Amino acid sequence: MRTITEPSREVPVLAEADVVVCGGGPGGFPAAVAAARHGAKTILIERYGFMGGLATAGLVAPILGHTAHESDTPIVQGILKEVTERMHALGCAPSWEESLREWGIRFDAEALKVVIDEMCREAGVEVLLHTLVVDVVKEGDSIAAVMVENKSGRQAVVGKVFVDATGDADVAYRAGAPTTHGRAFDSRNQAMGSFFHLAGFGYPDTKRVKELHKLIRDRLREGRFRFYNEGFLNRNAYHTDHTSANMTRVGGDPTSVRDLTRAEMEVRREVWKLVRYLREEVRGFEDCYVQQTSFQVGPRESRQVVGPYALTGDDIRRGAKFEDAIARGSWWIDIHCPLGRTYPVHLCTAECPEGNSCPYWISQHESMLSMEELFPPKGDWYDIPYRCLLSVAVPNLLASGRCISATYEGMAGARVMGTCIAVGQAAGTAAALAVAEGVRPGDVDVSRLREVLREDGQLV
Structure with a gap:
């Protein structure tokens, strides 16, 4: 590949903080809120104009992993419970008690955006939206600053502890920390996909839904569409004046700009093929329209930080418990x-x-x-050990969300949003404790960390 040498230059320091959280998704915003609530000067860097990650930009719903497997027993509370109750107060999610009786927490993405805004503002988090982390500056083995790009140009954000909640381990990768990617056989990661919302038709009764799903299933068999299921009428979000379907699929590498570009265009093409078919050939859908597609195609997996321990598929299946547990998960090996x-x-x-x-x-x-x-024991869960949040190479880095240390099979379960929010709360709390005690994240007293998490309403 041809290269160009970029001239060296002085870069202004935009901000300095105790804790710098990179990414505002399910693994990021809880980390920032938790760190700030525990007294750390905290900055959150987010590439979009809103926070929430795939819960908002991806329209992914519902939030999974909040209860034990096949049970209504909660395994995550803390910030997730608070977020749910705040959205419920806006009329955009069930109450926490109601959500425990459902397979996931249905919600409205727009409500989640404003709830996260409010929680960050109340906690004193400095939020930098429309800002992309593009590089890392190190001093020895540690990260001294992350380099960012935004409309103000290229700038630096200096910190003491950094939380990589980018989803793709971008900070760890750019810091030279070891990461894994996909399955060992060929480094392929899980397929990407996007949610989409349809409206403009009266929702059919149960009998008609079955007929329509069979109709689309027949078209799938014929090769007319490229979806992995027929559920275009599914409603996974909170409001039911539109559908919320999870049926698109594209293979590719979420860290490749060409694969991402191809995936975005392929998904849109398939959604519109479906809508044109419905309008032209299916009674009652003459005025069907695309209310919205997700802001970005949704990666399920890419890079994982290499930590002292990697969560495994066997851990999921046996409901493994750990002395250094800082979060719980219940989703299965869903590849x-x-x-x-x-x-x-x-x-x-x-x-x-x-x-x-x-x-x-x-x-x-x-x-x-x-x-x-593929499943944990019924009524049980598996623990996420604190060691999965650490990097073996960068001492002031914590991973959060779907880039924690895990095997290919382990991440297939731990990637869901309820688990990511629990991990995020733990990462931010650990970062604040590390700063307060003047130690590296790996030297934080895990017993004290677990005690603080329990005091904050988390289940560990």
């Missing part, structure tokens, strides 16, 4: 086809209907798990 194959392919399991044409399946199928082997 969306890394090749991006669509219906009838859904998950990467031993039962894959197209396994004979998949190099991974051909090589690994004798050791692959079947569908019934």
Whole structure:
């Protein structure tokens, strides 16, 4: 590849803080709020004009992982419970008690945006929106500053402890910290996808929904559309005057700009193919329209920080518990086809209907798990150990959200938003304790960290 030498230059320091949180998604905003509430001068850097990550930019709903597996017993509370209750007060989510009886917390993305704004403002977090982390400056093994770009130009944000909540471990990667990417076999990560909302039609009754889903399933079999399921009428968000479908799928690397560009365009093309078909050929959908598509295509997985411990698929299946637990998860080993194959392919399991044409399946199928082997024990959960938040190479870095230290199978469960919010609260609390005690994050007293989390309403 041809290269160009960029001239050296003096870069102004935009801000200095105790804790710098990079990314405002489910792993980021709780970290910033928790750190600030515990007295740390905190800055949150977010690339979009709002926070919430895939919960807002991706329209991903509902928030999963808030209860034990197949149970209404809560395993996450703290900031997640507070966020839910604040959205409920706006008429944009169920109450916390109601949410425990559902498989996930339904919510309105616009309400979540303003709730996060309010929580950050009340906690005293300095928020930098429309700001992208582009590089890292180190002093020895530690990060001294992150370099950012925004409409004001190139600037530096200096800090003592940094939280990588970028989703793709961008800070760790640019700091030279070891990371993994995807499965060991070929480094492929799970497929990406986007939610979309449809409106402009009366919602059909149960019988008609089944008929329409069968209709789309038949078109999928014919190859007319490239979705991994037929559920275009699903309603996963809180309000029901529109659909909220999770059925698109594109294979690719979320850290590749070309793959991201291709994925965005492919998803839009498929959504509009569906809408044109509905308008032209399906009674009652003549005025159907796309109310909105997600602001960005949704990665499920990319880079993982290498920490002293990596959460594994076996940890998920046996409901592993750890002495240094700082969060809980209950979602299962949910691996969306890394090749991006669509219906009838859904998950990467031993039962894959197209396994004979998949190099991974051909090589690994004798050791692959079947569908019934992917879950934690009923009524149970697995712990996320604090060691998964640490970097083996950068002592003042904490990982949060879906870039924590985990194997390919481990991240397939820990990636959901309820778990990411719990991990984020722990990361921010640990960062504040490290600053207050004048120690590195790896030297934080984990017993004290767990005690503080419990005092703040978290379940550990």
